[in-house]
Amino acid sequence: MKTARVAFQGGIYQATEVSEGVQLDNGQRLSEEEVVWLPPVEPQTSFALGLNYFDHASELSFNAPEEPLVFLKGPNTFVGHRGKTYRPSDVTNMHYECELAVVIGRQAKNIKKEDAYSYISGYTIANDYAIRDYLENYYRPNLRVKNRDHCTPIGPWLVNAVDVKDPMNLALRTYVNGELVQEGSTKDMTFDIPVLIEYLSSFMTLNPGDLILTGTPKGTVDTKVGDEVITEIEGLGRLINTITDEKS
Amino acid sequence: MPKAKAKFNGRLQMQEIEVHPNKNSIQWNGKNVDLSDHSWEAPISGTVYGTLLNYQGALDQMGDALHQEPYKSPPKAPILYIKPKNTITGHQTSIPMPADVSELEVGACLALVIGEKASRLSEEEAMSYIEGYTIVNDISVPHKSVFRPAVKHKARDGFCPAGPWIIERDAVPTPDNLTIRVYVNGECKQENHTGNLVRSVPQLLVDVTEFMTLEKGDTLLVGIPEKPPRVKDGDLIRIEIDQVGVLENRVEKEVRVGGVKS
Numbered sequence: 368m369k370t371a372r373v374a375f376q377g378g379i380y381q382a383t384e385v386s387e388g389v390q391l392d393n394g395q396r397l398s399e400e401e402v403v404w405l406p407p408v409e410p411q412t413s414f415a416l417g418l419n420y421f422d423h424a425s426e427l428s429f430n431a432p433e434e435p436l437v438f439l440k441g442p443n444t445f446v447g448h449r450g451k452t453y454r455p456s457d458v459t460n461m462h463y464e465c466e467l468a469v470v471i472g473r474q475a476k477n478i479k480k481e482d483a484y485s486y487i488s489g490y491t492i493a494n495d496y497a498i499r500d501y502l503e504n505y506y507r508p509n510l511r512v513k514n515r516d517h518c519t520p521i522g523p524w525l526v527n528a529v530d531v532k533d534p535m536n537l538a539l540r541t542y543v544n545g546e547l548v549q550e551g552s553t554k555d556m557t558f559d560i561p562v563l564i565e566y567l568s569s570f571m572t573l574n575p576g577d578l579i580l581t582g583t584p585k586g587t588v589d590t591k592v593g594d595e596v597i598t599e600i601e602g603l604g605r606l607i608n609t610i611t612d613e614k615s
Numbered sequence: 616m617p618k619a620k621a622k623f624n625g626r627l628q629m630q631e632i633e634v635h636p637n638k639n640s641i642q643w644n645g646k647n648v649d650l651s652d653h654s655w656e657a658p659i660s661g662t663v664y665g666t667l668l669n670y671q672g673a674l675d676q677m678g679d680a681l682h683q684e685p686y687k688s689p690p691k692a693p694i695l696y697i698k699p700k701n702t703i704t705g706h707q708t709s710i711p712m713p714a715d716v717s718e719l720e721v722g723a724c725l726a727l728v729i730g731e732k733a734s735r736l737s738e739e740e741a742m743s744y745i746e747g748y749t750i751v752n753d754i755s756v757p758h759k760s761v762f763r764p765a766v767k768h769k770a771r772d773g774f775c776p777a778g779p780w781i782i783e784r785d786a787v788p789t790p791d792n793l794t795i796r797v798y799v800n801g802e803c804k805q806e807n808h809t810g811n812l813v814r815s816v817p818q819l820l821v822d823v824t825e826f827m828t829l830e831k832g833d834t835l836l837v838g839i840p841e842k843p844p845r846v847k848d849g850d851l852i853r854i855e856i857d858q859v860g861v862l863e864n865r866v867e868k869e870v871r872v873g874g875v876k877s
Binding site: 514 | 664685686687691692694696697699700701702713763764770771772826827828833
């Protein structure tokens, strides 16, 4: 099952996918454009992985890390499907990152990788934009690059874990203005999902609603104001986002 | 007496109290109450953002390393990190010492509690977005490099004691002029002063809100002074900040901590 959180006429609803669009939890059926899409989960603790695809690491001239390179994100950074993301006027390289996002379903501490999947409630798509101009060689990655307001579109759907047969073998694709620009597969992650859950839960407690953004494959290029960016993951849907300038 | 807000164990709402910041009693509902009569929950609920290398001494301590690989150059913007929800705990609770380490580092922080949604503030208006101040002990597993986010070192359960209360903004007219002291088992191990901040309180708010919004209830830690004391199992940590209060927690092996008062 696919569920979403949407706003409609001033109310917030759970919605499910139907052939003509969405059905609200009060039974009302609407087209996809009639509702405002919110992040499908209200983010609690949110992890993001750096350089978790070997080909992306080499694209950026890094060696793949020896242990997961994890950073944390605040709730300010998330925005829903069909949302807008602001590109500062002075930057030269702001790129999308299509990522499989894992949603934790129950409290997890010291979980072995063999048991990890039973702690997952579902999956969604994240587009974890990075502004490379702000990276500074100094501290990588810091919140000025990775935690800007609305720089992480997420959604549209939370897809139940039982409906995703093999999350470690899903095609990821990004389109800019309709053109395919990034293509990869989750099978090329350096640290796979069970390893990430074992790693994180070995030193801290994961809680329901926590999110793990698992990194991006190669193919990240600069995007401009006005670009429509679609990040797509096999079986999970298509997440649409538009880049704007300060005025819009 | 200055006003403050606190969260007592067993109460759903924050309680309005009056406090002597550095004494052992408070006034609640017009009566004097001993601090130890209550168990305290953390008075904060939003996202906790920490700031790295914001004391001039902590930056100086990096020395030439800042100009060499992998850092290459000193930071141009505030370096922030997040203390996630699993780390937050209250005054007089135990700090769990993980089984795989033998020492922890104390991070004595003045914490700004945000009073309303703050985005792109100017220096003139920045202070009016502060609701009040509290103390945070940003505990870390000791680590040398600050080149990568130290999630494994800083995000462990119970590694962010906060409190005991949020003291109102007007009780602290000059947050850039406060003495901070850390006592371990009664002995003063660290003393510093918020006058040594690289980015002052208003400047930090301006520079952070330039790229991200702080929501009402979020907390911004102004930084950790250089030479943070190390603590071991059983040690009692007491952080005093002038005009703000005293935060006390004991380090205890993780296996023995069940969320109870130490």
